[in-house]
Amino acid sequence: MVRGDYRLSDVVLDDTIGRSTPDVEHERAVAIFDLIEENSFEPAGHGGGPYRLGLSLVDSKLVFDIRTEDGGLVATHILSLTPFRRIVKDYFTICESYYDAIRSATPSRIEAIDMGRRGIHNEGSQTLMDRLNGKIGLDFDTARRLFTLVCVLYWRG
Template sequence: MVTDAPSASKLVAVTLDEESIGRSGPDIEHERAVAIYDLIEENVFQPADQGIGQYALHLSMSENRLVFDIRTPDGAPVVAHLLSLSPLRKIVRDYFMICDSYYAAIRTATPDRIEAIDMGRRGLHDEGSKILQERLGGKVDMDFATARRLFTLICVLHWKG
């Protein structure tokens, strides 16, 4: 597992394939941009069997799989991995349901209730992040915080607004 050392490998760019992922309304595009910014701002990301360096990640969809096309910052191919989203679908769906509950609770619920819902939301987010790390195990090393940010981006890719 890669550590969060100053010399650790990292993502310096993340792009989304507009043909396979598509564009959305302004709210969703804003959330995607925020998720990408957060991921690039702080991450530890190193493809297996690669030296320490900087990487660019291009995400696309192919036959219901998320394609992680990892390149050097100047565009030279490093490696591509296909990730089935099936193991994440239920967690993403549950995550959206609990987020809806959280936003509804903010308007009317007690602080204790809001905190309980938020704990559940964070628990699902952690679970999705762990699954993502496991699914990419042996392919891409990343710390847990990076897995959380990447899971956030995957959720935003599924968000319908």
């Protein structure tokens, strides 16, 4: 293990939940690809990775299973989804509007919806950073990509 290598090398979503719509699956694939390409992920009190992250929903809670590349357990963090419910619901609603708009709306309408979508996504990302504060250090771009995956799990669950 290289000390100080605070990044994710792999992310796995709970496959027992099943698949979703093509739009949601595309969001998942892009978020995982982007997350692996560039991220900052520092579990508190651990000397360095890289890390493998398993994300799942268990009893309506979000589970972060963090392991070293060789499979050694680093930490498991379980977060209540309650602080995310309104944000995720709003995000789903605006994403549906966005997907509908890109098929038929004017460019200015699409841009307006996308700005709202990004604003809600940023709010969810900040909430995730706040909930992980003291447990996992993240930069904002990493939090944004992880929030996308939280939404995918929520959509599928």
